[in-house]
Amino acid sequence: xxSAQLFDIARLRGEPKxxxxxxxxxxxQSMLDFDHLAGRRSPSVVAIIGTGRKSERYFFGRTxxxxxxxxxxxxxxxxxxxxxxxxxxxSSGRRVLDSTRQLLAALPNLVGGVVFAxxxxxxxxxxxxxxxxxxxxxxxxxxxxxxxxxxxxxLGAIGGTQPRQLEEARLxxxxxxxxxxxxxxxxxxxxxxxxxxxxxxxxxxxLGGERFPLTxxxxxxxxxxxxxxxxxxxxxxxxxxxxxxxxxxxxxxGAVTKPVVCYIxxxxxxxxxxxxxFGHAKAMAAxxxxxxxxxxxxxxxxxxxxxxxxxxxxxxxxxxxxGPGPAPPPGDNRAHLLESRRPALFASSISxxxxxxxxxxxxxxxxxxxxxxxxxxxxxxxxxxxxxxAELERFVExxxxxxxxxxxxxxxxxxxxxxxxxxxxxxxSLAAGLLTIGPRFGGAINAAAxxxxxxxxxxxxxxxxxxxxxxxxxYIAGIGHRKYRVDAPDPRVERLLRFADGLPQQRFTxxxxxxxxxxxxxxxxxxxxxxxxxxxxLLDLLSERESYSDEQLRxxxxxxxxxALFVLSRAVGLTAHYLDQRRLDEGLFRLPEDQVTRAxxxxxxx
Amino acid sequence: MAxxxxxxxxxxxxxxxxxxxxxRGFEVDAAQERPAALDRQRSYAVKxxxxxxxxxxxxxxxLGRTPDQVYGDISRWHDQGFRYFLVEPFIAYPPDxxxxxxxxxxxxxxxxxxxxxxxxxxxxxRSAVQRRLAAGAADLAAAESTLGLxxxxxxxxxxxFDRCYISMLEINPLVVADGQVEVLDLAVEVDDAAGLMAGGxxxxxxxxxxxxxxxxxxxxxxxxxxxxxSFSLEVLNRDGAVFLLLSGGGGSLVVADEVxxxxxxxxxxxxxxxxxxxxxxxxxxxxxxxxxLLLRSAAPQKVLIIGGGVAxxxxxxxxxxxxxxxxxxEAGRLRQQxxxxxxxxxxxxxxxxxxxxxxxxxxxxxxxxxxxxxxxLGEVVSEALGGLKRA
Numbered sequence: 001x002x003s004a005q006l007f008d009i010a011r012l013r014g015e016p017k018x019x020x021x022x023x024x025x026x027x028x029q030s031m032l033d034f035d036h037l038a039g040r041r042s043p044s045v046v047a048i049i050g051t052g053r054k055s056e057r058y059f060f061g062r063t064x065x066x067x068x069x070x071x072x073x074x075x076x077x078x079x080x081x082x083x084x085x086x087x088x089x090x091s092s093g094r095r096v097l098d099s100t101r102q103l104l105a106a107l108p109n110l111v112g113g114v115v116f117a118x119x120x121x122x123x124x125x126x127x128x129x130x131x132x133x134x135x136x137x138x139x140x141x142x143x144x145x146x147x148x149x150x151x152x153x154x155l156g157a158i159g160g161t162q163p164r165q166l167e168e169a170r171l172x173x174x175x176x177x178x179x180x181x182x183x184x185x186x187x188x189x190x191x192x193x194x195x196x197x198x199x200x201x202x203x204x205x206x207l208g209g210e211r212f213p214l215t216x217x218x219x220x221x222x223x224x225x226x227x228x229x230x231x232x233x234x235x236x237x238x239x240x241x242x243x244x245x246x247x248x249x250x251x252x253x254g255a256v257t258k259p260v261v262c263y264i265x266x267x268x269x270x271x272x273x274x275x276x277x278f279g280h281a282k283a284m285a286a287x288x289x290x291x292x293x294x295x296x297x298x299x300x301x302x303x304x305x306x307x308x309x310x311x312x313x314x315x316x317x318x319x320x321x322x323g324p325g326p327a328p329p330p331g332d333n334r335a336h337l338l339e340s341r342r343p344a345l346f347a348s349s350i351s352x353x354x355x356x357x358x359x360x361x362x363x364x365x366x367x368x369x370x371x372x373x374x375x376x377x378x379x380x381x382x383x384x385x386x387x388x389x390a391e392l393e394r395f396v397e398x399x400x401x402x403x404x405x406x407x408x409x410x411x412x413x414x415x416x417x418x419x420x421x422x423x424x425x426x427x428x429s430l431a432a433g434l435l436t437i438g439p440r441f442g443g444a445i446n447a448a449a450x451x452x453x454x455x456x457x458x459x460x461x462x463x464x465x466x467x468x469x470x471x472x473x474x475y476i477a478g479i480g481h482r483k484y485r486v487d488a489p490d491p492r493v494e495r496l497l498r499f500a501d502g503l504p505q506q507r508f509t510x511x512x513x514x515x516x517x518x519x520x521x522x523x524x525x526x527x528x529x530x531x532x533x534x535x536x537x538l539l540d541l542l543s544e545r546e547s548y549s550d551e552q553l554r555x556x557x558x559x560x561x562x563x564a565l566f567v568l569s570r571a572v573g574l575t576a577h578y579l580d581q582r583r584l585d586e587g588l589f590r591l592p593e594d595q596v597t598r599a600x601x602x603x604x605x606x
Numbered sequence: 607m608a609x610x611x612x613x614x615x616x617x618x619x620x621x622x623x624x625x626x627x628x629x630r631g632f633e634v635d636a637a638q639e640r641p642a643a644l645d646r647q648r649s650y651a652v653k654x655x656x657x658x659x660x661x662x663x664x665x666x667x668x669l670g671r672t673p674d675q676v677y678g679d680i681s682r683w684h685d686q687g688f689r690y691f692l693v694e695p696f697i698a699y700p701p702d703x704x705x706x707x708x709x710x711x712x713x714x715x716x717x718x719x720x721x722x723x724x725x726x727x728x729x730x731x732r733s734a735v736q737r738r739l740a741a742g743a744a745d746l747a748a749a750e751s752t753l754g755l756x757x758x759x760x761x762x763x764x765x766x767f768d769r770c771y772i773s774m775l776e777i778n779p780l781v782v783a784d785g786q787v788e789v790l791d792l793a794v795e796v797d798d799a800a801g802l803m804a805g806g807x808x809x810x811x812x813x814x815x816x817x818x819x820x821x822x823x824x825x826x827x828x829x830x831x832x833x834x835x836s837f838s839l840e841v842l843n844r845d846g847a848v849f850l851l852l853s854g855g856g857g858s859l860v861v862a863d864e865v866x867x868x869x870x871x872x873x874x875x876x877x878x879x880x881x882x883x884x885x886x887x888x889x890x891x892x893x894x895x896x897x898x899l900l901l902r903s904a905a906p907q908k909v910l911i912i913g914g915g916v917a918x919x920x921x922x923x924x925x926x927x928x929x930x931x932x933x934x935x936e937a938g939r940l941r942q943q944x945x946x947x948x949x950x951x952x953x954x955x956x957x958x959x960x961x962x963x964x965x966x967x968x969x970x971x972x973x974x975x976x977x978x979x980x981x982x983l984g985e986v987v988s989e990a991l992g993g994l995k996r997a
Contacts, residue, residue: 026954027919092834093799118836118882121800122711122773129713145918157919161954165916183856185881185915188953192916192979209855211609211773212713238859265859268866268874274659274816276840278862279855279879281608281799292863309867310860311984 007138007219009149009203009227011111016044016153017083019073019107021099022090023050024116028067029058030161031088033338034154036061037163037172044153046080049073049099054555059341066347073106075551085111088146088155093119096142097127104135114156115141115214125212132214140215143208143280145184150174150201158184158206159191163335168195175200177317178224180217181236182209182280186265190234190313197317202230209238209280218246225256232259232320234313235304237295239266240282244295248302260304261316266292350384361386375400382564383556389545395499399534399565402492405573412436416574420581421589429581433574437567446562448478448535452508453557455515457550462514478532479516485524496533500540508539535562609773609795611657612812614692617775617794620807624766625759625787631694636684644673648695652676654683655692657793657814662726670696690814697781697788701725704779704790705753706735709764711773711797716740716764720749724779740764754782770807771800820844822895826878829891835884837892839876839899846875847905847994851896851929853951854881857914857983864987870994875903883920889928897936900945909974909990910947912963916979917953926951926959930966937970946974946993950986 020028032043043060048069055066070076076084084107091099096117104110115128120142132139140147146156151174159171166172169191177194179201181187187206194201205220207213217237224230233256237244244264250256266283269275269291277284288294300306305316351360358365361380368377375397379387387393408417416433424432437443455465469476484490500509512532519526528536542548542556556562615633622629632642633655644650650673654666661667666688668679680691706724710717718738723731736752738745746760767775774795781788796808810831819827826839848865852858858879865874876899880892900908912929933940933947947967951960960976967973975981975989 024919030919094802119799121771121803122797123768123771123800126711126713159918160916161919165954181856183854183859184918185854186856186860188916188918189857189860189979189983216713236856238856263860265856265863268859268862268871268877271866271871271874272842276842276877277608277838278859278877279838279881283855283859284608309864309984311982314982 006132006136007112007215007223009223009230011085012147012149012203013152014085016086016155017046017080018044018086018088018153018155019047019049019076019080019084019103020045020088020090021049021103022092023048023056023069024090024157025056025058026161027088027090027116027157028056030157030159030163030166031154032058032060032065033163033335034148034159034166034171036338037166037334038151043067046084047076049103057343057347059338059343062337062341064344064347073103076106081107082109085109086153086155087113088116089113089141090116093117093121093142096120097124100128100139101131104131104137110135110137112138112140114144114146115139115208116144116146116156117141118143118208118210120210122211125210125214129212129214138215138219140205140213141208141210142214143184143210144213145187145206147203147205148201149203156206158187158204160188163338167335168192170195170200173200174202174229176202176229176231177234177320178202178220178227178230178232179204179234180207180220180224181205182207182213182217182238182282183236183265184208186236186310189310190236193314193317194234197314199317199320202227209282211241211281213243213282216246217243218250221247221250221256221260225258230258232261232317234317235260235262237262237264238280238283239264239269239278239292239295240280240284240290242290245289245298248298248304251299251302251304259320260299261307261313261320262299262304263307263310263313264292264296264299265310350381373397378565378568382561383546387546389541391499391502391545392541395537395541396565398496398499400569402496402530403566403569405570405576408577411441412570412574413577416577417581417586418589420578421586423588426575426578429578430571430574433577434567434571437563437570442566442570443563444477444529444531445535445566446557446560448512448532449539449553449562450557451477452512452532452536452539453550453553456507456511457554462511463518465511466515466518476515476519476532478512478529478535479519480526481529482525484527484529486520486527487524489527490529492530493528493533496530496537500537503540503544505544506540507543508536509533512536534565538562608798610798610810610813611793611795611815612808613657613690613814614653614655614792614794616808616812617792618694618789620766620770620794621763621775621789621792624762626762631692634680634691634693636680636689636691644676644693646673648673650676650693651696651790652679652691652693654688655690655814656688656816658816660726670698687817697790699781699783699788703781703783705781706778707749707753707780708774708776708778709740709767709772710775711767712739714739716767718745718749718760720753722752728778753780755787756785759787769805771797771804773797820899822899825895826892829888829895833884833888835880835882835888837878837880837884837888839878839892839895841876841899843872843875844899844902845904847873847903847908848991849875849896849900849903849908849910850877851893851910851912852879853914853917853920853925855879860983861911861914861987864984865991868987868991870991873905873994875899875905875908879914880925881920884925884928886924886928886931889925890931891928893929893932894935897932897940901936901939901943907994908943908945909994910945911986911990912947912949913951913986915952915983917951917956920953921955922951922953922959923955923962924959926963930963933966933972934970937972941971945972946990947972948974948986948990949976950978950981950983952979 035044050069055068057064087103146158148154148158150171159169177199179190184206191204224233296306307313376393379396412433415436416429419429419432500506516528619629650671651669704725706721706728708719718740719735721735723734776793777789779790820841823839826837830837964976
């Protein structure tokens with residue numbers, strides 16, 4: 001069982017860095033709105049664990065921000081891993097145990113978290129409880145709408161999801177009453193009753209109405225007792241279970257001395273011999289002493305102020321000793337400013353218009369044009385961040401030159417020429433050539449990068465890798481040439497590989513060459529080709545000179561980054577072929593008929 | 607969402623398998639089949655198998671019956687509205703042999719309760735019931751020795767208890783004679799949140815309720831089973847006057863308490879709630895069931911209370927749209943029965959939701975009151991009960 005010291009409110013009043021498991025837009029947005037309205041400079045939510053997109057867009061104030069989405073806690077960048085101190089688990093009841101285990105295993109500095117899902121099996125809830133004790137991380141829930149400490153942290157939907165609700169519930173002004181409730185709806189009602197009494201919250205917590213709450217009422221009461229700003233406790237409990245007897249004991253023993261006002265719901269069950277299951281899993285009195293009436297009596301006998309009806313809590317709050325004090329200064333009422341927000345239709349991270357001047361990657365375009373090489377601008381823009389190494393810049397420069405044209409015979413050039421001769425304009429003819437680029441023409445660099453990455457990251461031996469591809473009857477992208485052979489090597493490849501020379505590791509280039517040594521023995525033309533060499537050298541440069549992680553390299557492959565240099569460079573050649581055809585004024589092209597052979601297909605088989 | 611009783615038949619089948627026996631009883635579903643042919647030479651025990659408490663005292667158990675008597679018992683109980691029955695070979699034993707044993711999942715672990723003085727009077731001999739957490743082999747051995755159980759009997763029972771996600775298992779009476787263990791009455795509650803993890807040894811088809819569902823209750827169970835939000839509906843009084851269409855486990859309980867504490871408990875027609883941000887079609891379906899109960903009630907005067915507490919994340923305008931649609935569908939009949947509707951709610955989208963609700967109720971002449979959080983839960987109940995006579 002977690003100790004009272006574990007659930008310590010003081011630690012909630014620091015700098016929260018929250019990771020959210022699963023996605024629930026309105027809840028996450030409300031936490032960011034709380035941060036903003038509380039005057040925080042940066043959002044408390046640092047990442048979302050989920051699938052699908054790489055990031056989700058939210059507002060911080062009126063500004064849109066991107067919150068990264070990662071597939072598992074372990075995939076968080078190392079900085080964030082150490083930073084995260086709280087979690088909000090929004091995954092389903094069946095997934096809660098697994099996903100929480102992953103969080104506890106990956107995040108070294110977790111303090112605590114909230115479990116939102118209803119329907120966590122009892123056995124799993126008890127396992128979570130043991131985990132809590134072992135790892136020294138408190139958890140609230142399951143089926144909890146969360147906890148809130150005014151001005152400090154909002155962990156969950158508690159208090160509402162609209163900016164105006166946060167203000168109306170006075171969640172931005174710190175006070176002296178701790179609200180503790182088994183019910184998520186009633187925690188909100190209590191928060192409002194506290195606000196209505198002229199007092200403010202020190203904090204509020206929804207324990208969740210499950211049979212085995214991860215934080216029991218007892219621990220929450222001890223936390224309130226230990227929390228200096230808290231002067232009184234308002235509690236909502238229900239029939240079922242024996243938690244209230246533990247509370248009565250705390251009061252009797254003097255372990256909790258702060259005034260308690262409370263309501264225990266469920267007297268209606270007295271009407272029935274076999275009462276129905278009321279709203280929460282816990283709300284079923286198996287024995288007489290679990291009834292609302294019996295628990296009210298026990299709390300009253302121990303000195304708590306017990307309300308006969310829920311509304312009487314308002315009266316009891318008024319009567320608390322040391323009155324509310326001077327009314328806190330009214331808030332800024334800035335919540336309405338957050339209501340007319342609309343997410344932008346597009347997001348862009350590479351360029352913008354700043355006061356009439358174009359900026360690329362945060363730098364003035366004109367300045368860049370004057371100081372930087374074309375290759376540097378191309379590589380930086382394609383990567384979405386400024387290139388740091390001269391090696392990568394030089395390599396891109398060389399590739400851009402090298403790929404510019406490969407003669408008028410290749411598919412792309414032919415298509416451009418045919419289109420030009422049909423009288424079409426520059427852009428149409430260029431597009432006809434570009435549209436030819438794909439898996440068989442020019443588009444193999446990305447496929448080659450995918451192959452090297454797969455082999456190197458999985459630490460496959462080159463021989464094993466080759467056998468695997470052969471077994472799957474796949475060509476290895478980056479291997480094989482129509483013209484060149486092992487005894488008549490492609491001179492371009494040799495030059496390309498030189499760019500990796502100064503690198504200490506050369507994981508990808510090394511792997512590609514090792515693969516070539518195996519395949520070239522099988523057949524003389526199965527040598528490393530230009531696509532394979534460019535892919536390998538680019539991977540090594542990005543990895544060793546630009547500090548790209550393997551995960552980031554994989555994401556570049558997914559984006560088809562590695563084909564971009566070919567497209568760009570070859571656009572020059574295709575344009576040139578168009579202009580050339582226009583200069584030569586060649587007429588409409590028609591294939592001589594003997595250039596199309598008749599393919600005999602047995603129609604009866606179809 | 608909670609602990610659910612499964613049929614005694616399913617429970618005994620599970621327990622027998624755990625201790626390596628074959629269960630010889632069988633279950634009769636009066637709605638489905640005629641009871642199987644019984645052996646004329648034998649004597650039987652027959653009982654209602656619907657999770658009813660205190661069956662013996664209510665005359666829902668018959669012992670030492672001939673096959674003809676069994677058929678007669680079943681048909682009599684069927685006429686009383688029961689549907690599921692359990693028939694098993696009758697076993698005679700001396701009355702003082704009745705022991706008691708239960709296992710319950712608690713925060714501290716699996717709690718054994720056991721006593722040599724079991725049977726219907728176990729409550730009277732409460733002080734004889736020993737309690738012990740099943741932490742190790744010694745605990746099991748202690749219980750086994752007290753009850754005269756063969757050594758090692760409890761271990762597989764506890765394994766099954768865990769593996770099948772059982773929350774509560776109660777054998778009363780338990781009879782041990784000559785090393786032969788007879789589990790005469792067995793009640794088992796399972797954790798229905800674990801439905802997919804218990805490996806198919808039980809399913810929702812095994813859940814038993816003390817009485818037969820109203821069609822509306824059945825419909826809401828179906829709705830809940832197919833939704834990520836939660837729904838519940840329970841008929842308390844078919845001809846009640848106060849109907850609840852509420853949101854939130856806590857808020858709905860507070861409203862029911864308020865009705866009860868004002869002396870209208872016997873007029874409370876239903877209990878139920880929706881929560882977890884359901885969709886508009888879902889609240890429409892739910893509201894239809896509540897309205898169907900309401901329209902069938904023979905009470906001369908009826909009120910409907912809608913809403914609940916201030917929502918955290920449930921979108922009030924969306925959930926209310928479904929409810930409004932259902933009200934519009936039945937507006938004519940509701941007007942005929944002079945039903946008035948009282949609404950109190952807050953939360954995301956509440957301004958829009960409440961405005962639309964007020965407009966619809968006013969247009970249909972059903973308006974009692976529509977209010978936001980400025981009116982307390984107690985006050986809306988007061989307003990709704992204002993015109994009704996007490997029970």
